[in-house]
Amino acid sequence: MLKGKKVLLAVSGGIAAYKACTLTSKLVQVGVEVKVMMSESAKEFVTPLTFQALSRNPVYDWTFHEPDPTKIAHIDLADWADLVMVAPATANVIGKLANGIADDMVTTTLLATKADIYLAPAMNVNMYQHPAVQKNIATLKDYGYSFVEGESGYLACGWTGKGRMAEPESLFEVIEHALLEDVTGSKQPLKGKKVVITAGPTQEKIDPVRYFTNHSTGKMGYAVARAAKQAGAAVTLISGPTQLPEPTGVDVVHVTTAEEMFNAVMSVYPNADIVIKSAAVADYRPKETFDQKRKKQPGQWGVEMERTKDILHTLGERKASQILVGFAAESEHVEDYAMQKLEKKNLDLIVANNITTPGAGFKGDTNIVTILSKDGLTKRYDQQSKDEVASRIIDEIVSYTERNTP
Incomplete structure (x- = not known):
């Protein structure tokens, strides 16, 4: 189904350029037509001849080389x-694109195309974390560029941390998914929308070895993030501690405490179109914490607790044009409590489930939900996989938006 689809691969100057060779080969093997363009520094790592042999097409590496006088290359x-x-997308090419600089074959072409652009960052961890680089990445996301984040690990420079480019298999999956949607005519109802999703538990420290948390695994929120991405949205996933792999093509922000999650959500809320708060955030945290392990002592130990900030309530108070979706994990009177929460916190939709029902609680791979909306509709879904439930949630958000758009 991908035969004849056209992928332009831009290779910039980083050691991860060798991974682009594998990606080129994988795409060609499934019938995708691949053309490669290279920056001057990229040619220090891999020769153009390598990509020419793998792609079976000429390689473009000089802006002023115009072999066909009837076209501007x-x-x-x-x-x-x-x-x-x-x-790889180096800090250099990211910076150029964010600031509209077009001084070589790669950047002039990227600024001129109307095709969807995906970037796979690759650089030293300290470069990646530099405020200028993070600002440039944020700018490109605002422009509609998509990022395929890599993983933390050992880097060629000897450092260990975030900065490794995503593996060719992951990049292939991103391209395959995007092209298949185009081939099959699949709708992307959230294309152009910015969706923020929270997932997982939070951890509230007592001392260096103890903390309060809950049973959330993040599976539901991660499934919603994947479904929103498949629907065409630019997705930011703000995640508490989990053991789950990051969804491909999603911007993941890792946090630990309720306070950190509050700050992360509020920082992106003004520019969000849709916020889906599925995280199980601690309502309370220890009022007093200890820098050293608290040793066992005779008698009982009482821990005084204080309230954390109510993220969902604050979002409801500050809501402008955003669609706000909450979750209600209850053990009794599920729909009554969910409706109260929807009204009290100024939500548009709420996803309710009974955590005591087999197949609907934490840790499992299935869920049984009821989705209630502000305009009075209630949809009940029998047991489904969390990926299927996530798709239903996205469907209900789209339907609600269509019903309430003048």
């Missing part, structure tokens, strides 16, 4: 592509 490439992947 970089404009022709920009118009040709169904999708553009920048791999």
